[in-house]
Amino acid sequence: MASGTEASFAGERAVPVTVLIVDDEDATRSLCRDVVAESGLRTKLAATTEQALDILDQSPIEIVIADLKVPQLGGIELLKRVKESYPQAAVMVLTQCGTIESAIEATRMGAADYVTKPFHVPELRSKLDRVVKLLEVNQENRILREQLRSRPGFAGLIGVSPKMQRVYRLIEKVSQHTYPVLILGESGTGKELVARSIHFSGLRKAQPFVPVDCSALAPTLIEAELFGYAKGDFTGAVHTRPGLMEVADKGTLFLDEIGDLPVDLQAKLLRALQEKEIRPVGSTERGSLAVRVIAATNRDLEAAVRQSAFRQDLYFRLNVVQIKLPPLRERKSDIPILVNSFLEKYSEANGKTCTISEDAMSRLMAWDWPGNVRELQNAIERAIALGSGPILHMGDLPSNLHHSSGERLPQNDEVLPLVELERRAILGAMREAGGDKLIAARLLGIGKTTLYRKLKQYESSAQPG
Numbered sequence: 433m434a435s436g437t438e439a440s441f442a443g444e445r446a447v448p449v450t451v452l453i454v455d456d457e458d459a460t461r462s463l464c465r466d467v468v469a470e471s472g473l474r475t476k477l478a479a480t481t482e483q484a485l486d487i488l489d490q491s492p493i494e495i496v497i498a499d500l501k502v503p504q505l506g507g508i509e510l511l512k513r514v515k516e517s518y519p520q521a522a523v524m525v526l527t528q529c530g531t532i533e534s535a536i537e538a539t540r541m542g543a544a545d546y547v548t549k550p551f552h553v554p555e556l557r558s559k560l561d562r563v564v565k566l567l568e569v570n571q572e573n574r575i576l577r578e579q580l581r582s583r584p585g586f587a588g589l590i591g592v593s594p595k596m597q598r599v600y601r602l603i604e605k606v607s608q609h610t611y612p613v614l615i616l617g618e619s620g621t622g623k624e625l626v627a628r629s630i631h632f633s634g635l636r637k638a639q640p641f642v643p644v645d646c647s648a649l650a651p652t653l654i655e656a657e658l659f660g661y662a663k664g665d666f667t668g669a670v671h672t673r674p675g676l677m678e679v680a681d682k683g684t685l686f687l688d689e690i691g692d693l694p695v696d697l698q699a700k701l702l703r704a705l706q707e708k709e710i711r712p713v714g715s716t717e718r719g720s721l722a723v724r725v726i727a728a729t730n731r732d733l734e735a736a737v738r739q740s741a742f743r744q745d746l747y748f749r750l751n752v753v754q755i756k757l758p759p760l761r762e763r764k765s766d767i768p769i770l771v772n773s774f775l776e777k778y779s780e781a782n783g784k785t786c787t788i789s790e791d792a793m794s795r796l797m798a799w800d801w802p803g804n805v806r807e808l809q810n811a812i813e814r815a816i817a818l819g820s821g822p823i824l825h826m827g828d829l830p831s832n833l834h835h836s837s838g839e840r841l842p843q844n845d846e847v848l849p850l851v852e853l854e855r856r857a858i859l860g861a862m863r864e865a866g867g868d869k870l871i872a873a874r875l876l877g878i879g880k881t882t883l884y885r886k887l888k889q890y891e892s893s894a895q896p897g
Contacts, residue, residue, distance in 0.1 A: 449474065453476070454502050454510065455498070464556070481503070482505075494521060495523075500538065511542065522563050523542065544566065545559045547559060588622070588625040590770050615728040618759050619730050631686075639683030643686040643688060659704070659712055682722050685725050768797075787824070796808070796811075811829060857876065858872070
């Protein structure tokens with residue numbers, strides 16, 4: 433068939449996908465075309481890398497299936513050109529049985545997958561479907577990110593799950609008023625981002641937004657930081673200094689970790705909010721105060737009130753409207769869009785374009801994220817910084833993520849039977865290899881026959897007798 437010939441079939445997807453098949457063998461091109469057609473995708477055919485590059489220049493291509501031995505430049509060089517000039521396109525490589533190392537190298541360079549020739553049609557179809565699904569998820573994430581970027585004042589908040597949609601609705605409502613807001617949530621859920629969203633999408637967005645971390649200041653300094661001090665009040669006070677409450681006047685004062693504020697200062701804060709006046713430390717003069725207060729904490733303030741660790745009247749004063757942020761484990765549907773956002777952010781910072789493999793994404797979805805969004809963000813940043821290629825694999829993720837959330841890790845001084853250590857090593861290699869037994873065997877440095885035998889043992893021992 434002539435190169436560049438296009439075919440489209442019934443059952444096209446909402447987002448058309450065109451597959452470019454690059455192989456110098458007529459039979460292979462025809463077989464790949466038929467498999468692609470069965471999936472309802474469009475095809476374009478090329479017999480050389482030069483023809484393939486011409487087609488890529490002229491037409492939008494979502495997937496490239498290329499033989500590593502294709503004439504002229506070869507499949508590896510074609511892969512490089514595609515990743516440099518058409519980074520949104522996914523590449524699958526076809527390889528001969530004796531060149532499996534080249535296929536593995538191609539995956540490290542950014543290929544989405546590889547198929548060994550002569551291949552079985554079900555295998556090609558399965559891997560093609562997986563790549564198509566990955567493209568669809570990536571496109572959905574791009575659309576969602578653009579929608580989030582267009583939301584005024586909500587920079588930094590990412591998520592489209594029902595629980596996050598409820599948070600957005602609350603932000604939109606309270607931003608049009610000036611009453612106090614109390615934000616509750618575990619560490620790393622984005623409480624300051626919510627506070628900033630309320631301020632910068634609200635009535636006082638042109639006024640100061642002043643954050644105060646109540647847990648980071650020494651108890652002896654919190655009062656002076658909040659309320660300011662008069663000249664000569666203490667040694668070193670050579671000038672009168674305004675407090676952060678005064679700096680935030682007419683704007684928003686964000687009191688982060690309000691649950692850590694000492695009880696004696698809670699009373700003074702309550703008085704300032706009720707009377708709308710502020711008196712610096714060491715001064716007898718009072719100044720008027722028109723500040724909106726948004727407070728946040730990861731503590732259970734109701735329990736703190738019962739234990740007399742937090743004033744009940746201040747709690748009622750701050751808790752006019754309450755926004756509770758869900759932990760990441762309760763909105764796991766947001767993980768893919770968060771991951772892609774962090775990939776985009778840190779890829780740009782590191783001067784390279786990175787994507788994530790299916791096995792690595794599956795591991796991220798399975799983790800419970802005790803550190804919430806902040807932990808996920810740090811994991812992606814680390815993986816990009818230390819990763820060896822444009823695709824992040826299981827081995828690039830932090831070591832604690834290599835185990836399921838419920839799997840107990842051995843302590844440094846704990847001795848495990850060799851058979852258990854072997855089992856964990858083999859299952860870990862299988863996870864990192866995405867279920868590919870040949871790659872897992874190479875990672876472990878054992879023969880594939882040995883690996884198959886061990887896996888059968890684990891399967892039989894897991895079945896009820």
